[in-house]
Amino acid sequence: MPLDLKPAILTRVSHxxxxxxxxxxxxxxxxxxxxxxxxxxxxxxxxxxxxxxxATGIVxxxxxxxxxxxxxxxxxxxxxxxxxxxxxxxxxxxxRHRARVVQDLTDHGRGPGFFTMVAGSGVxxxxxxxxGGPREAALALWGATVALWxxxxxxxxxxxxxxxxKPTLDRGISGTWLLAVVATQSIAVLGELLxxxxxAGPRMAMNFLALALWLWGGMLYIWIxxxxxxxYTFFTLAAQDLTPPYWINMGAMAISTLAGTLLTMATPxxxxxxxxxxxxxxxxxxxxxxxxxxxxxxxxxxxxxxVIERVPLRYDPMYWGAVFPLGMYAVCTFDLIQALDLxxxxxxxxxxxxxxxxxxxxxxxxxLHRVGQWARQRR
Numbered sequence: 001m002p003l004d005l006k007p008a009i010l011t012r013v014s015h016x017x018x019x020x021x022x023x024x025x026x027x028x029x030x031x032x033x034x035x036x037x038x039x040x041x042x043x044x045x046x047x048x049x050x051x052x053x054x055a056t057g058i059v060x061x062x063x064x065x066x067x068x069x070x071x072x073x074x075x076x077x078x079x080x081x082x083x084x085x086x087x088x089x090x091x092x093x094x095x096r097h098r099a100r101v102v103q104d105l106t107d108h109g110r111g112p113g114f115f116t117m118v119a120g121s122g123v124x125x126x127x128x129x130x131x132g133g134p135r136e137a138a139l140a141l142w143g144a145t146v147a148l149w150x151x152x153x154x155x156x157x158x159x160x161x162x163x164x165x166k167p168t169l170d171r172g173i174s175g176t177w178l179l180a181v182v183a184t185q186s187i188a189v190l191g192e193l194l195x196x197x198x199x200a201g202p203r204m205a206m207n208f209l210a211l212a213l214w215l216w217g218g219m220l221y222i223w224i225x226x227x228x229x230x231x232y233t234f235f236t237l238a239a240q241d242l243t244p245p246y247w248i249n250m251g252a253m254a255i256s257t258l259a260g261t262l263l264t265m266a267t268p269x270x271x272x273x274x275x276x277x278x279x280x281x282x283x284x285x286x287x288x289x290x291x292x293x294x295x296x297x298x299x300x301x302x303x304x305x306x307v308i309e310r311v312p313l314r315y316d317p318m319y320w321g322a323v324f325p326l327g328m329y330a331v332c333t334f335d336l337i338q339a340l341d342l343x344x345x346x347x348x349x350x351x352x353x354x355x356x357x358x359x360x361x362x363x364x365x366x367x368l369h370r371v372g373q374w375a376r377q378r379r
Contacts, residue, residue, distance in 0.1 A: 048113030109172065111156050142190045181252040188211075242304075256291075264284060285336075330353035
């Protein structure tokens with residue numbers, strides 16, 4: 001997953017070119033060649049912008065695991081700046097454009113993008129903890145992640161369930177919805193990393209909460225993916241509809257795999273997990289296999305979109321949504337190898353870690369170019 005990771009999450013250009021006839025709301029932005037004026041940028045800020053925090057954090061963790069500590073720490077600094085800056089912009093938007101925020105929360109296309117706030121906070125907490133940052137900061141981010149998850153999960157889904165006017169399935173569903181799964185699993189992952197630092201009682205409670213969220217996240221993936229796959233195969237899918245957030249199809253399974261491997265490795269400290277270990281290991285491998293299955297198909301669909309249908313490959317915040325899954329796949333496979341002793345897979349983490357770093361560099365370069373365009377508009 002970011003940004004606008006943004007995975008599907010992107011910023012709507014209020015005065016951009018033509019609207020795509022069948023695309024979800026977020027894909028209308030794909031046609032924008034130039035950024036909106038600064039006076040509109042805050043109002044149009046995508047809820048999914050925290051996708052870039054998700055992407056930067058997981059790429060940093062991948063670099064750390066693969067033996068590049070200096071680059072990993074550099075990205076930690078970058079991510080802290082991004083996270084703080086995005087919260088400032090989010091608060092300003094809430095103060096100045098509250099109606100637009102409410103509109104986004106109740107929109108089938110943009111609403112799920114708010115889950116990047118949850119996942120971004122969780123990934124940054126993991127990043128701080130693994131790279132030697134203060135445990136207190138990671139614990140505070142875990143608390144923020146839980147609070148945001150409760151607010152957004154029940155707020156967004158209750159609103160989308162009870163609203164009177166709803167889009168058809170082909171207009172309303174996209175890979176962005178799977179950010180709800182990523183957000184859920186991010187709490188489980190950070191909780192498992194924090195658990196060893198607690199006394200026995202709180203540690204058991206943290207492990208139990210992580211297990212419950214891991215199971216719920218898997219169930220939620222099945223529900224949402226059923227709708228996405230149905231939309232894929234039984235509705236017309238234009239090339240413009242196939243936005244980068246569809247990579248979250250794989251990314252949601254990757255972070256579910258990571259949560260499962262951490263639960264497996266936590267078994268010695270959590271006796272109640274002992275009888276469940278075969279089940280956890282089996283489902284962890286199931287998640288990894290499901291995520292792996294998506295990779296060739298997503299690559300083929302990407303070729304169809306950009307080579308055959310010639311959709312231009314230019315910067316869009318949604319492309320952060322393709323960076324996060326690549327980095328998460330590298331990290332989850334690294335831990336899967338350790339947890340299940342699958343060393344014949346050890347060539348995969350460096351491959352996908354490298355791909356994630358290159359994708360992050362391209363997305364970040366595009367972001368800097370976009371910022372430069374905005375700066376020139378002010379002159």
